[in-house]
Amino acid sequence: xxxxxxxxxxxxxxxxxxxxxxxxxxxxxxxxxxxxxxxxxxxxxxxxxxxxxxxxxxxxxxxxxxxxxxxxxxxxxxxxx
Amino acid sequence: xxxxxxxxxxxxxxxxxxxxxxxxxxxxxxxxxxxxxxxxxxxxxxxxxxxxxxxxxxxxxxxxxxxxxxxxxxxxxxxxx
Numbered sequence: 083x084x085x086x087x088x089x090x091x092x093x094x095x096x097x098x099x100x101x102x103x104x105x106x107x108x109x110x111x112x113x114x115x116x117x118x119x120x121x122x123x124x125x126x127x128x129x130x131x132x133x134x135x136x137x138x139x140x141x142x143x144x145x146x147x148x149x150x151x152x153x154x155x156x157x158x159x160x161x162x163x
Numbered sequence: 164x165x166x167x168x169x170x171x172x173x174x175x176x177x178x179x180x181x182x183x184x185x186x187x188x189x190x191x192x193x194x195x196x197x198x199x200x201x202x203x204x205x206x207x208x209x210x211x212x213x214x215x216x217x218x219x220x221x222x223x224x225x226x227x228x229x230x231x232x233x234x235x236x237x238x239x240x241x242x243x244x
Binding site: 088089090100103106107110112114115116117118119120121122123124125126127128129130136139143146147148 | 169170171181184187188191193195196197198199200201202203204205206207208209210211217220224227228229
């Protein structure tokens, strides 16, 4: 199966990288951009099915290694291919 | 509107960060993980509608600033909120 994991800074956490990109986009003439937030997008190939147990293990990986749950949130999407 | 941009290393490009994460997950006991690839997930708030012109401007931002199109691919999702 494939797991897609979206990790984003929490809404109330400052995102200096996003601010820098927004400012660079303004400098390039894209005035329509009001806010940018930059997170990570992890694609993972795994053995096994998308069972609740396997899904729980992926959540555990996120909490233990992939995301910093103090300042980031994550969302997991699983497709069985 | 909100644009969500998914930037990933191209399939034939080495992803050392992904390799390192896969190896760390194995060390933590997650043997079911076979491949990890790490990209970026950009959320952008913009003025205006999701018209073809505005969408084209977002694609332009990706090519000019957000993604390195030599080694990365990107996908854009727009929601009108």
